[in-house]
Amino acid sequence: MLVAGPLKRMLSPLVNPQVFDFWASHLSPTLSWERPLAKVLARRVEARDTVTLVLRPNRHVGGFAPGQHVSVTVSVNGVRLTRSYSPSWLGRRRMAITVKKMPGGKVSEWLTECCDEGDVLEIGPAFGDMTQPSLERPWLLVAAGSGITPMMSLLRAAATLERPLPPIALLYWARTRADLCFGRELDQLAARLPSLTVQRLLTRESVLLPEEHSGRPDETLLRALVPDLAAQQAYVCGPAGFVATVRTLLEGAVATCQAEAFSLPDVSVVEGQPVQVTLARSGRVLSVPAGAPLLAALEARGERPAHGCRMGICNTCVCGKLAGTTGDLLGGGLSQEPMGAMKLCVSTARTDITLDL
């Protein structure tokens, strides 16, 4: 950044940030007045349909703790779209995100197939509570699919600590061997960290290697893989169904359990029963399917509410509900009262509602 500190404060009233950014980007693609931008330095294939992007952030990109997420905004066919990913620091002010192409996912498709060296991404503030567990108890990290990315960030950071680490067990589920990420890096970490054990579990591989396991999570398998279950601080990350299953198995069986899903639970849209959503500020009245996640339903009607993670963690999509009954996709309850803070991404309309939008 060319302009910093007191000089920037003095110039602020005189500067239009958009105009500054337009001209500054001709000098350097990540030079900006205040936008947090990161340049793609390298791209490597990590697993099937999965790439790791190595990024150099500008000084406006905030810090993040290992295990947290950031919103990544890209422009796809002229439309700005945001999704969240779990970054890792790589040292020398470089960070990495690993992205799996999701069916129908415009951002993940662009990041995995089109994004290349030199491209610039916008990086939002960090969010999420699944940061470094205490060093006083064993860690149990349970991941499925892309749920490995926050675990990898925790492990990379743990490897830099200059303190003895407690026992760390990583249980990593994937469909097949080709879907496993960070193969060599995990082996190297396990070789460097005597307290780390890595268990790979494959659900759709017909022939297993000696160090691999099969089977979906159940109590017998968990107790076989982690004998001292009761002592563990468990962190769980993966698709909603996987996280719900593992959370049910672990709660009460381990010392602590924290879980994050990177997808929403299956929702039951009430077919044939559209409801009216009134947007109080704009006056628009939209018809959306009852039971559909409100953020997605509003987007399908051309609205662009602010959002980040789309999974109920970052609070970016919070808005007020002024009237009507809404459902909570994560907690499962219904709310009939007007309320000041409702997350659009994990809420549904159950009757006609009015939003403070």
Ligand code: FES
């Ligand atoms: S978009 Fe993050 S909580 Fe809704």
